Amino acid sequence: MKIIYHAAAIFLLMGIVVSKSWADGIPVDKVYHPNILANERKLEWRLVSRQNDDGNLLAQRIAYGQAISDNLIIEGYIVGERDELGDFGLQAYELEARWMLSEQGELWADWGALLEIEKQHTKNTFELTTGLLFEKEYTHTSLTINALLVYEWGNSIKNEMETEVRLKYRYRYTPAFQPAIEIYTGEDFVGIGPAFMGLHRYQGQKQLNWEMAFIAGLNGDAKDHTLRFAIEYEF
Amino acid sequence: MTLRVFVLLVLSIVALADTASAAVSEYSIQLKDHLFYPSTIKIPAGKKVKLVIQNLDDTPEEFDSFSLNREKVLFPKQTSFIYIGPLKPGVYDFFGEYNPNTARGKVVVLKQTKGATHVN
Structure with missing residues (x-):
């Protein structure tokens, strides 16, 4: 059975590397872990800045999240974006639910699910994201994969699945x-790059997590770099 | 598109097929007066095990171990489960986040010898 799992994982990785997908906007964001900590509450700030041939796109998110059970966390976001014209403003609202589907370490891999709904601030445009969160430990390393389906609909866009x-x-x-x-x-x-993360513990459950990544686009554009940064205070 | 859907399908199939392995050895730990008993757990290398932790205190504790990559809230007067392994031989520290000076312990992973069944 283990061979089947390993073969599936290898095919999956090959699929990710060679395939192209569709999703609008800035595709670089957080890679979600499937695990949830009971009683977890957090404040989060994320920044993504993409520089390509078309100029600079900047997105910032402020969020509050709270675990409402041992295996479910709800998070609400306010999203601000700067477009190609240099205007930065409130762009969208987002509500996100993350489920831990398996106890950490119980199965061959850890599994979770994500459900996200986003509404544009000034338009009746919506985006529904759902998908699987996967994590597998190999001694001191962890492989985390998010495979997501995105459905967009509204008055000002063409309805589409991404x-x-x-x-x-x-x-x-x-x-x-x-x-x-x-x-x-x-x-x-398709983008790839180095990332760095860490945490600093305070008293009790309080801790500060940070993440930073520099992703280079491999799409053929002369310039396509994305910097992402996230800081999260758990309490 | 086809390949992307393929990726999602493979993940879904693996998720559905991923079931718990048959027999996992259990190791009991008690948390009392913010101390873990026993504070040293010996387990075999290369095996997945289940830590059964009973929090006898009136307050919650949070089991935390960076080396084991585990973090779990231990609710008062309740029993919690933490799966660890398979691990390489070595010493893996853990502690309680609310009482880090007293609630401390370690998992000692021993290389398995022929014929050995239980190391704790």
Whole structure:
């Protein structure tokens, strides 16, 4: 049975690397872990800046999240974006639910599910994202994959189904410093680059997590770089 | 498109097929007065095991171990389960986040010898 699992994992990785997917906007974002901690509450700030031939796109998110059971966390986001014209403003609202489908370490891999709904601030445009979160530990390293289906609909856009895959391979070096490689695929986008993350513990359940990644687009554009940064305070 | 859907399908199939392995050895730990008993757990290398932790205190605790890559809330007067392994031989520390000075322990992973069944 193990051979089948390993073969499936290899095919999956090959699929991610060679395939192209569709998803609008900035495809680089957080790679979600499937695990949830009971009683978890958090404040989060994310920044993504993409520089390509068309100029600079900047997105920032502020979020509050709270675990409402042992295996479910709800998070609400306010999204601000700067477009190609240089205007930065409130762009969207988002509500996200993440389920932990298996106890960490119980199965061959850890599994989770994601459900996200986003509404544009000034338009009746919606985006529904759902998908599977996968994580597999190999001694001091962890492979995390998010395979997502995105459906967009509304008055000002063409209704369409999109797909997105995010991958992170992390080396748990020390709590404060964990290097990783991240791969993202979105609409006409394949990107890869180094990532770094870490955490600092305070008293009790309080801790500060940070993540940073620099993703180079492999789409053929002369310039396509994305910097992402996230900081999260758990309490 | 086809390949992307293929990726999602493979993940879904593996998720559905992923079931718990048959027999997993259990190791009991008690948390009392913010101390783990026993504080040293010996387990065999290369095997998945289940830690059964009973929190006898009136307050919650949070089991935390960076080396084991585990974090779990231990609710008061309740029993919690933590699966660890398969691990390489070595010492893996854990602690309680709410009482890090007293609630401390370690998992000692021993190389398996022929014929050995249970190391704890």
